[in-house]
Amino acid sequence: MLHLAALPPLRTQFYTPDPREIAPKLLGKVLLRKKGKSLRAGRIVEVEAYLGADDAAAHAAAGQTERNNVLFGPPGHAYVYLSYGLHYCLNISCMPPGQAGSILFRALEPLTGFAAMAKARGLAISNELRSLRMLTSGPARLCQALEITRERDNGRDMTSPDSGLWIVDDNHKVQKVAISKRIGITKSAELPLRYYLEGNPFVSATRKV
DNA sequence: TTATAGATTGCCT
């Protein structure tokens, strides 16, 4: 918890393999966001893997476009898109340049910067679990809490603290990784590509799994 | 506690 920002960041090499390999390793790591002097951080408790041409639900499935450029670029970069016209969602690109693949961040367990997160979400927050879940439990919520937008952050290099958005390993031991179908998609919905920490209360609500 | 509708932008057919 202390000195999270001083830990070495996960580097490009970590993000170079297939997203299915990286996703379970990403659980338990810590996503950091620095804006000015304020630091916000959350433990990654739920992610989904998105592949390339074989995955109809992936934005990269139809080929490279202006919008999904980042997915085909170097690994370790932020892919931010607008969902349903009003929410942003954050991915990190995987695989070597020229090959698409990414991991969607679906839920965090808040560690520091509660007040800033609450303010960014437009919420008044208490210390109750139910209240804290509202901060970062859901892909669009965590973007709002960390003030991540497409305009500001799409294409950002997440392998260095200099970018203000990066991931560290604080040596936290995860209990158990569970796998299920992905949430909220209609194409390739049967693929088991959602990874989460079993029993963690900050995992987003599971609808039909 | 679960179910449903509505908001709202930009991408692709």
Next chain:
DNA sequence: GGCAATCTATAAT
């Protein structure tokens, strides 16, 4: 023109 990797408020059980 249709649709989408979501969230929230409101309604009903």
